[in-house]
Amino acid sequence: MLRVMDGFYRGRRVLITGHTGFKGSWMCLLLARAGAKVLGYSLDPPSSPALFGLTRLGVDPPVGLASLHADVLDLPGLTRAVADFDPEVVIHMAAQSLVRPSYTDPAGTFAANVMGTVNLLEACRRNPPAHGQRRAIVIVTSDKCYENREWVHGYRETDRLGGHDPYSASKGCAELAAQSFARSFFDERTYATHGTVVSTVRAGNVIGGGDFATDRLVPDMARAFAKDERVHIRRPQAVRPWQHVLEPVTGYLLLARRMLEEGHRFSGPWNFGPSSRDVRTVGEVAARFAEAWGPGAELDLTRGPDQGPHEAGLLTLDCSKAHALLGWRPRLDLDAALLWCAGWYRIWAEGARSGGGDLRALCLTRIDEFFDE
Template identity: 45%
Template sequence: MFNNTYRGRKVLVTGHTGFKGSWLALWLQNLGAHVTGVALAPEGDPNHWALLKLDHESHFIDIRDETALRLAVTRANPEIVFHLAAQPLVRRSYIQPVETFATNVMGTANLLDACRSLTDLSAIVVVTTDKCYENKEWTWGYREVDPLGGHDPYSSSKAGTEIVAASFRRSFFNTPKSALLATARAGNVIGGGDWSEDRLIPDLVRALSGKQALEIRSPRSTRPWQHVLDCLSGYLTLGQALIERDGSAADAWNFGPDREGNRSVEELLATLARDWPDVNWRLSQDTHPHEAQLLQLDSSKSRQLLKWRPVWSFGEAVNVTARWYRTWLEDGRVSSEEQLNAYHVTAKQRDLAWA
């Protein structure tokens, strides 16, 4: 996979205890990389990172702590960095706006500044979000050249992350020998092992465990849903291009689903219910903070220039997500590695370039 780019390489993953980060750490281990993680200690029980029991060097550090972060990064001396550490929740950003900006903007600046002195570094992938765009509720997808912005503190902070990354790329990572720096913007990610607060499927799993109906806020809100492995295959493809010194890859990139993945919350729940008859929901009557109703990504650039595309369709992504949680709830078994292997097999069958 990925032309053996990651085998034997030193890789730093920030946010490795989170949902995306733990899946990425698992995949990198399977690719033969030497992974070091920097993150907060995992929240809650259960959590995907603890369930995986991966043998990686871990540093439990807040990326707002510039001194501790710099020391950990220097000691790891990675060849490539995947920066996923963030405050990732829209609703929490309304409650803790200063923490959100401090983590997502200044935390990124702290990391990139620490990377400036590394001797072996070739590539940096900074992960942001589809919500970094100034959302005008368009019916077409946002492209990488569209204006950044955001209504809520989370979205605005991620636009700030993009601006910080672009500034460091132009100011410090701009010589023929310096590391190449890119940013990656993915859609709404689903998959097994996510227990974050205020996310649709984790909230649903908690409701099912308590034999309750899920309260949903905006049943007609449309999002670009994709499986976590589809989004991570984009990050790894981008990292490969950077390591191979493709200067054109040092830019911003969208990694979203095909158009059929743009579905409403109601459609996602209905699809889940076909694979999981216990699924039940009702409309919340509470007042909630503003969230965008319509959001889509245009990933044409990634498809054309990086030869990346999703592997699993919307229905397949929902099906494997339901199976992961049902396997966990009914048998207590973690099927992440099994699903990663199945994903790779399908990618090969569908002639994906990285596979």
């Protein structure tokens, strides 16, 4: 993975949709460290507070980062952005990214996640890279795009797509849309004409400093612990693949590099998840995060009746394809990731009370430490 930071991205044009989100903000900081020229295309941050604001990416952008306040559902606007910027790499992250809100607004979820993906691909189809150039398009979906049968083994990229809830189904649909565009307009046989390679990426449960989404385990605990409140864990027995946010975003950039270098050998779907030892129950992760937080962290792991909508009980990924073909492997184990998370949120909480704390510098330090591990 060190190949991501060895100068390859210096000066390269990278378009990121959804750059004001949690993962998008970390991607911007990572690319800033790598010296890329980044155009972010996104609506306002999806939460308040948000990592994008806390790290001043909007008001004091690092060298090479420019932002457009825009919607991926605006096809003419997205088409103009692609035409003007002529990106070499496109990372499509803009999405409605949570399961529970998809029950409240299923139509909006499908619109953002399916038509947003279609519009991004159509904008690239209408504006191929400049003559002689190549373009890598990485569509970020989710591990929930699989037809989840609660198997004990991890899902592989060749397994069936599906989805019980609107969010999961919308991600499966986005996968199918990407496959359709890849086969219809960006085929290997006509690569010399269009110069474009498309891949999709499916990550596990991502954790890290700066996630403030609701109904997500670590952010909910961090907000409560910061106020010395006790946290009730909704589904402590549910099993998920947990990983620090830098693991998948680094994988996406490594994949995009190989797509530019070697073309269609690296097209198609890819899983990016943790090692099997970091596939843990919600209760285990909650207890470890509370321990890493220290004094003031209290949990209620009593399993009472859950009146909420359906959520998967067991979901894991098989990442042997990324291991074998990309040489990608997780660098942080879960304990280290949770220590980093707890440390980040404690600094945020203390800064919120005192008015101090440079969270951008902290994120950049974590990036440097990640590559030194």
